Structures are given as structure tokens and as C-alpha cells.
Amino acid sequence: xxxxxxxxxxxxxxxxxxxxxxxxxxxxxxxxxxxxxxxxxxxxxxxxxxxxxxxxxxxxxxxxxxxxxxxxxxxxxxxxxxxxxxxxxxxxxxxxxxxxxxxxxxxxxxxxxxxxxxxxxxxxxxxxxxxxxxxxxxxxxxxxxxxxxxxxxxxxxxxxxxxxxxxxxxxxxxxxxxxxxxxxxxxxxxxxxxxxxxxxxxxxxxxxxxxxxxxxxxxxxxxxxxxxxxxxxxxxxxxxxxxxxxxxxxxxxxxxxxxxxxxxxxxxxxxxxxxxxxxxxxxxxxxxxxxxxxxxxxxxxxxxxxxxxxxxxxxxxxxxxxxxxxxxxxxxxxxxxxxxxxxxxxxxxxxxxxxxxxxxxxxxxxxxxxxxxxxxxxxxxxxxxxxxxxxxxxxxxxxxxxxxxxxxxxxxxxxxxxxxxxxxxxxxxxxxxxxxxxxxxxxxxxxxxxxxxxxxxxxxxxxxxxxxxxxxxxxxxxxxxxxxxxxxxxxxxxxxxxxxxxxxxxxxx
Amino acid sequence: xxxxxxxxxxxxxxxxxxxxxxxxxxxxxxxxxxxxxxxxxxxxxxxxxxxxxxxxxxxxxxxxxxxxxxxxxxxxxxxxxxxxxxxxxxxxxxxxxxxxxxxxxxxxxxxxxxxxxxxxxxxxxxxxxxxxxxxxxxxxxxxxxxxxxxxxxxxxxxxxxxxxxxxxxxxxxxxxxxxxxxxxxxxxxxxxxxxxxxxxxxxxxxxxxxxxxxxxxxxxxxxxxxxxxxxxxxxxxxxxxxxxxxxxxxxxxxxxxxxxxxxxxxxxxxxxxxxxxxxxxxxxxxxxxxxxxxxxxxxxxxxxxxxxxxxxxxxxxxxxxxxxxxxxxxxxxxxxxxxxx
Numbered sequence: 001x002x003x004x005x006x007x008x009x010x011x012x013x014x015x016x017x018x019x020x021x022x023x024x025x026x027x028x029x030x031x032x033x034x035x036x037x038x039x040x041x042x043x044x045x046x047x048x049x050x051x052x053x054x055x056x057x058x059x060x061x062x063x064x065x066x067x068x069x070x071x072x073x074x075x076x077x078x079x080x081x082x083x084x085x086x087x088x089x090x091x092x093x094x095x096x097x098x099x100x101x102x103x104x105x106x107x108x109x110x111x112x113x114x115x116x117x118x119x120x121x122x123x124x125x126x127x128x129x130x131x132x133x134x135x136x137x138x139x140x141x142x143x144x145x146x147x148x149x150x151x152x153x154x155x156x157x158x159x160x161x162x163x164x165x166x167x168x169x170x171x172x173x174x175x176x177x178x179x180x181x182x183x184x185x186x187x188x189x190x191x192x193x194x195x196x197x198x199x200x201x202x203x204x205x206x207x208x209x210x211x212x213x214x215x216x217x218x219x220x221x222x223x224x225x226x227x228x229x230x231x232x233x234x235x236x237x238x239x240x241x242x243x244x245x246x247x248x249x250x251x252x253x254x255x256x257x258x259x260x261x262x263x264x265x266x267x268x269x270x271x272x273x274x275x276x277x278x279x280x281x282x283x284x285x286x287x288x289x290x291x292x293x294x295x296x297x298x299x300x301x302x303x304x305x306x307x308x309x310x311x312x313x314x315x316x317x318x319x320x321x322x323x324x325x326x327x328x329x330x331x332x333x334x335x336x337x338x339x340x341x342x343x344x345x346x347x348x349x350x351x352x353x354x355x356x357x358x359x360x361x362x363x364x365x366x367x368x369x370x371x372x373x374x375x376x377x378x379x380x381x382x383x384x385x386x387x388x389x390x391x392x393x394x395x396x397x398x399x400x401x402x403x404x405x406x407x408x409x410x411x412x413x414x415x416x417x418x419x420x421x422x423x424x425x426x427x428x429x430x431x432x433x434x435x436x437x438x439x440x441x442x443x444x445x446x447x448x449x450x451x452x453x454x455x456x457x458x459x460x461x462x463x464x465x466x467x468x469x470x471x472x473x474x475x476x477x478x479x480x481x482x483x484x485x486x487x488x489x490x491x492x493x494x495x496x497x498x499x500x501x502x503x504x505x506x507x508x509x
Numbered sequence: 510x511x512x513x514x515x516x517x518x519x520x521x522x523x524x525x526x527x528x529x530x531x532x533x534x535x536x537x538x539x540x541x542x543x544x545x546x547x548x549x550x551x552x553x554x555x556x557x558x559x560x561x562x563x564x565x566x567x568x569x570x571x572x573x574x575x576x577x578x579x580x581x582x583x584x585x586x587x588x589x590x591x592x593x594x595x596x597x598x599x600x601x602x603x604x605x606x607x608x609x610x611x612x613x614x615x616x617x618x619x620x621x622x623x624x625x626x627x628x629x630x631x632x633x634x635x636x637x638x639x640x641x642x643x644x645x646x647x648x649x650x651x652x653x654x655x656x657x658x659x660x661x662x663x664x665x666x667x668x669x670x671x672x673x674x675x676x677x678x679x680x681x682x683x684x685x686x687x688x689x690x691x692x693x694x695x696x697x698x699x700x701x702x703x704x705x706x707x708x709x710x711x712x713x714x715x716x717x718x719x720x721x722x723x724x725x726x727x728x729x730x731x732x733x734x735x736x737x738x739x740x741x742x743x744x745x746x747x748x749x750x751x752x753x754x755x756x757x758x759x760x761x762x763x764x765x766x767x768x769x770x771x772x773x774x775x776x777x778x779x780x781x782x783x784x785x786x787x788x789x790x791x792x793x794x795x796x797x798x799x800x801x802x803x804x805x806x807x808x809x810x811x812x813x814x815x816x817x818x819x820x821x822x823x824x825x826x827x828x829x830x831x832x833x834x835x836x837x838x839x840x841x842x843x844x845x846x847x848x849x850x
Contacts, residue, residue: 052807
């Protein structure tokens with residue numbers, strides 16, 4: 001059940017664009033001086049205020065080591081919004097109102113005194129700003145701090161147990177959710193030692209993207225797709241998450257992660273789950289997540305996978321350095337920057353249908369794309385005329401230039417029967433004009449509303465790791481370096497072999 | 510760029526449109542996308558309205574791609590019918606353009622009777638139809654209803670209404686036909702609805718929704734049309750809260766539409782909502798217990814094109830508006846009577 005929201009009680013909200021406005025709460029951001037806060041969180045929250053989606057009295061408290069006054073924090077966040085807000089320039093009147101709800105507490109995350117100070121301020125806001133004990137803790141900090149923060153929040157009695165009633169407490173955790181199954185379990189254990197599972201909101205920002213959410217609408221709001229969405233009509237499915245950039249300043253992190261942990265374990269498996277899941281009984285958190293977990297449980301252990309690492313090349317007309325030349329990267333690194341995996345789901349709907357997934361850095365362009373390749377027509381009527389028919393492809397572009405296209409064959413005009421593939425296209429920008437909200441805006445709002453549909457659940461995370469772990473161990477124990485691919489190409493030749501030996505080829509997204 | 514304003518014979522409009530796109534395809538290959546989410550039929554009475562509708566819908570088609578049909582029907586004009594076609598193209602931010610089609614039809618004398626069937630033939634299949642009625646509604650209701658036969662949506666602007674009967678006609682269309690009315694003025698009121706809703710968002714204030722003793726709306730005045738935003742606002746409040754609320758419309762002449770709302774509760778405390786046109790926001794304030802409440806809502810564009818886009822972006826009929834309209838019929842009659850007095 002969706003928790004009770006303002007719309008249930010405030011009849012004046014009915015029919016407004018801002019139909020769902022949460023009750024005011026204190027949103028505490030641990031790591032308030034960090035990059036995520038400045039680039040995504042505060043600009044996202046400002047945009048919610050701009051669009052009338054934040055309640056009056058909503059209070060945002062930043063906490064970080066650096067000494068700062070409330071005013072200095074506001075000035076710093078204003079600069080962040082000036083640079084990163086989705087609509088600019090920042091509206092002064094909206095900002096003034098929004099900034100009145102911005103506060104700062106300085107302190108070490110490991111220092112109990114900081115929590116005492118924080119608690120006192122939050123209680124003051126409960127009285128003066130109407131937040132009434134409602135708390136959201138956003139842990140925009142590295143995972144090694146989670147345990148201590150959770151422990152100290154618990155010790156200071158800053159967490160309400162939902163089983164005992166009272167105002168809500170929620171916690172938002174950012175990926176990475178561990179680096180393997182064991183660490184993910186440990187992290188989840190830390191979370192549930194202080195919070196109950198339903199209080200934990202694990203952000204995978206892919207789920208906040210409009211086009212990812214549209215996957216559910218496409219599949220389950222349209223009668224025409226679902227009858228064909230199975231092994232009987234679908235030959236195979238391809239998933240591509242391509243980035244044109246390299247590791248940039250994240251060399252340290254990437255050396256411990258690699259593309260499989262960075263993209264495939266989370267974003268890619270979310271996409272696979274949404275494409276392959278059975279219809280949920282309702283569009284609500286546990287019903288949707290139950291179906292996604294069933295998909296993950298049906299994943300067959302990985303038999304065929306390819307990794308690669310980018311070598312020097314050229315991307316978008318510029319020289320691109322090799323991965324091993326990047327800052328904070330071991331010159332002999334064996335970390336993969338590209339991975340392609342042939343995935344099978346052992347269930348009734350998808351038995352025998354390969355899902356080819358690939359993700360990589362320094363590929364020719366930034367694109368996330370899913371393509372459903374249908375089986376050819378059962379009777380080759382036109383082959384007798386020497387025509388080579390192309391299978392139908394339904395392509396779903398997640399980013400950029402979001403949209404959906406369907407390829408089918410059509411007769412070329414003229415007295416003879418000749419055919420050519422044509423594409424029927426839907427593009428968000430063309431049809432709807434307006435720019436979609438940033439993923440973080442949606443996810444922050446959903447947390448305030450208490451709707452966890454777009455967040456990963458503990459069993460999703462752990463099931464995904466248990467599937468990927470053996471491959472990661474295999475690669476870690478392989479003394480050979482990954483095959484190299486030239487930056488600006490679509491990955492190593494081995495990735496082409498992976499799919500071409502099945503008589504198929506990667507779609508150029 | 511696609512040819513603009515190509516004069517065509519009324520009987521070959523569709524054929525000429527196809528020719529227009531074929532030529533464009535040859536010239537620019539994939540750079541142009543033709544798109545439509547709505548058929549929008551604008552009904553105008555004179556050349557000034559016709560030019561206005563053309564301009565507004567050309568702008569609106571950037572946000573809501575549409576086949577636009579602008580009709581000028583004047584029974585007193587010479588017996589004639591003329592048609593033009595053109596395309597409204599908007600850059601998508603790169604070299605690609607998205608284009609909507611526009612058909613203009615001018616009919617005079619008895620040829621006015623041929624307009625409705627011609628418009629019917631030009632509607633894109635499977636796309637909803639909105640009829641935008643410019644100006645005051647005519648006394649000849651049968652004529653309005655003949656044009657509405659294929660319409661899913663009737664767009665009116667109650668700021669142009671000159672009698673309470675116009676509200677009654679729109680309410681009757683809502684009740685007796687499958688055409689859902691929509692009012693440009695309703696979109697203008699949205700920022701006041703949002704600000705009023707914000708007053709009652711805090712749980713402590715929600716309990717006071719049932720204890721409103723009086724509402725005072727400061728509004729432009731002089732005619733029913735000028736006060737129609739206020740009429741819709743108080744009607745909405747009563748419809749949503751389910752009880753009769755004593756109200757007063759205080760007129761001012763500086764600004765169009767609503768400029769302030771004062772809500773008085775039974776305990777004589779108040780919630781104040783004020784427009785700040787200079788800063789483009791509506792602010793509200795109320796006091797309850799220890800908590801001083803203040804909220805701010807961004808004012809939306811009041812340009813006709815923006816307002817029409819907002820109405821067209823609602824795929825379904827607006828049930829909240831229809832409920833308010835039911836009450837607006839009576840509120841408008843009371844306001845009109847007070848004007849007469």
C-alpha cells in the first residue's frame with residue numbers, strides 16, 4: 001500500500017500538477033560538502049521547490065566536517081544551483097523561500113557530540129517548521145561510514161521504529177551496495193541493525209529515469225506488446241550501456257570496481273529485470289520488487305562472458321588515453337572497462353532466449369539502449385522472390401534522445417516486389433517537448449512520499465551479487481590482462497565473437 | 510524549410526499536405542519529423558481572431574505537436590471558401606526539426622454550412638480533437654453543438670463571457686455530450702489553487718479545511734468576464750470542500766485576474782494569499798500554534814499559448830474543473846446579478 005499522502009487528506013490538491021506533496025520533514029544530508037550534494041541533491045531539491053512539489057516547512061540540514069554557518073552553507077548551495085539546477089537562472093523568490101529551510105551542522109560523522117548537536121537542531125525545527133519528528137537521513141558518504149552513522153543515530157534515539165508508530169524515519173543509501181556478496185550482506189546487516197528494511201531506500205538512479213519507468217508503462221499499459229513478449233516471438237534481447245568518457249577522476253574507485261561492479265551489477269540488472277519481469281499484481285513497491293527478484297533468481301550462472309580494457313584511441317574527434325595511463329590507475333591494471341555477458345533466464349517465459357548485455361567506457365558515444373529482436377516470420381513467403389527479410393526490432397532508447405522505435409519491412413513503391421526496412425519512431429522530445437525531471441528529483445520526492453517502488457530491496461541486491469560473484473572471482477584469478485580495445489570502438493573483438501557465433505550481431509545503437 | 514501558406518483547393522487539402530511532406534523528405538531526408546498528438550480546431554469569427562489563433566497555435570505546437578485547423582466562418586461575408594496549408598516547424602536543439610501541419614479555412618455566406626463536414630474530413634484519425642472557441646459563445650447553441658460533434662474537448666475562455674448563460678451552456682455541454690469542456694481561465698486560476706492547497710498541506714492546517722467562514726477575493730472587475738477567474742476560484746473551493754462558503758469579490762483595476770485571497774476561519778484567524786507579479790510568485794501565510802507557515806508558488810505563464818498547452822497536456826477531462834463548473838453556473842449568476850444591481 002502507498003502510505004497516506006497529502007493528496008488523501010487535502011482535497012485542494014486534487015487535479016493539480018502537484019497532486020502529491022509530502023508532509024514536511026527534516027532531510028539530513030551526511031556528506032553535505034561533497035560532489036553529489038552539490039551536483040545532484042541540492043539542485044534536485046531546489047527544482048522540487050521550483051515546481052511546487054516541496055511542502056512548506058520542508059527542512060534540509062547538511063552535515064559535514066567543514067566549519068560553516070547556515071548562511072555560508074546557503075551561499076555555497078546557491079552557487080551549486082546556479083551551476084547545476086535543471087532550469088536556470090535560479091528564481092530568486094523561490095530560492096529565498098527554499099534557502100530559509102537550509103541549515104548546516106558541522107561535525108565528524110564518527111563524533112557522538114555532532115549527533116547531539118544535530119538532534120537538538122532537528123527538535124527545534126519540529127517546533128518552528130512543523131516537521132513533527134519526520135526524518136530522512138541521506139548517506140551521501142562512502143560505505144565505510146554507514147556503520148558508524150547508523151550506530152550513532154541509533155544511540156542518540158534519532159530513529160523511530162515504524163512498528164511502534166510515531167513519525168517516520170527513512171534512510172537513503174547510495175551505491176555501491178558492497179563490492180561482492182559478502183560485503184553487500186554486511187552492509188545490509190548494518191542497515192537493518194538500526195533501521196527496518198522498509199525504512200531503507202537504496203538509490204539506483206537509473207530507476208529515477210523517465211524512460212526506465214516507461215518500460216513498465218510500455219509493457220503493462222499497452223495490450224499489444226505483452227502477447228509477443230516471450231520466447232515464442234522474441235529471438236534475443238540486447239542491452240547496451242555505453243559511455244564515451246573514461247574513468248576521469250574516479251581512477252581510485254574504478255580500480256577496485258571495474259565495469260561489471262559499476263554498471264552491470266546494478267543499472268544493467270535493473271534494466272534486465274524490468275524487461276523480463278512478469279506483470280506485478282499492483283504498481284506498488286513490494287509487488288514490483290517481488291517480480292524483479294524472481295527474474296534475478298532465474299538468472300542462469302554465467303557461462304559466456306568477455307571483458308576488455310580500453311587502450312589509446314580517439315573518441316569524438318579527440319585523443320583518448322589508455323586506461324592504464326589514467327590518473328590513479330595501476331599501469332599494469334587488469335581491471336575491466338568493458339564487459340559483455342550472454343545471459344539466460346531459466347523460467348517459463350524466457351527459456352532459451354539469450355539476453356546479450358554489454359557495458360563499457362570509452363565507446364564511440366554515450367548511449368543506453370535496449371533492443372528486442374523478434375523471430376522472423378514463420379513462413380518465408382517473400383524469400384522465394386530472392387528477398388532478404390529483416391527481423392523486427394523494437395528499440396527502447398533510455399538515454400540520450402529518449403524514445404522507442406519499431407523496425408519492420410515495407411514494400412518499396414514500384415511494379416516489382418522489393419522490400420526495405422523502415423522505422424516507426426516515437427521520441428519524447430518530439431511528442432512531449434518538456435524536459436523530463438532529473439532522476440534524483442523523482443527519487444528524493446518518492447522517498448519523502450514513502451514510496452519504495454523505484455528503490456532496490458535487500459534481496460535484489462544480494463541476488464544480483466550472488467549471480468555476478470563467480471564471474472568476478474574468475475576474472476580476478478585470471479593472470480592474463482583483459483583483451484584491449486581501442487578507445488572509440490565498440491569494444492574488443494571477442495565481444496563480437498560472443499554474439500556472432502550464435503548467428504547474431506550487436507545492434508549499432 | 511517547408512513552404513508556408515500554400516493556397517490550395519478545399520477538396521485537395523490532404524493531397525497537397527502529402528505533397529508538401531514528400532518534397533520536404535526529398536530536400537532534407539531525415540532532418541524533419543512530422544508529429545501530432547492532437548487535432549486542434551480553432552473557431553474564429555474575424556480576421557483579427559484568425560491571425561491571433563494562428564499565431565497562438567503555431568507557438569503551442571512546439572510543445573504539443575498537432576494538426577491545426579483554423580476556421581474563420583462569417584455568414585455575412587461573400588459566398589466563398591478558401592484554404593491554405595502550411596507547416597509549423599520547431600528546432601529540437603540540433604539540426605532536426607519537428608513539424609506540425611496547419612490548415613486555414615475561410616468561409617463566407619452559405620459556404621459556412623460546409624465547414625463542419627470539411628473539418629471532419631481533415632481530422633487525423635486516432636488523435637483526439639479539441640475545438641478552441643475564440644471569443645464569446647454565440648447565442649445560436651445549435652451551431653456550437655454541430656461543430657462539437659467530433660470533439661473530445663471544447664476549449665473556451667470564460668474571461669470573454671458576457672453572461673452567466675455562457676457558464677450554463679458550457680456546463681450543459683459537460684453534462685449532456687461526450688465533449689469535455691476546458692477553460693483557459695481555469696489554467697489561469699491554477700497558481701491560486703496551488704497556493705491555496707499549500708496553505709492546507711501542513712497536517713495541523715488540514716483540520717481547518719472545514720472551518721472556513723469567509724473568503725474574500727480581490728480581482729479585476731467591471732464585467733463578468735473580468736471577474737470570471739474569481740468565479741471559478743470560489744466555485745472550486747466550494748466544490749472541493751463540499752459546503753457553501755460566503756464570499757466577496759473585491760474589485761481592483763490594476764491587474765487582470767485575481768491579485769489576492771483572504772481566507773477567514775471561524776476563530777477569526779486568517780490565511781493570506783498574495784500575488785507578487787513583479788517577482789512572478791504567489792505567496793501564502795498563516796499562523797497556527799507555534800508554527801508560522803509561509804509558502805510560495807511560482808506564477809505560470811499567462812500567455813494564451815502556454816495556457817492552451819497546459820490544457821492539451823491533460824489527456825483526460827478535468828473532473829475537478831467539471832465539479833467547479835457545476836457550481837460556477839450559480840456563482841456567475843449571483844455575480845452577474847450584483848453587477849446589474
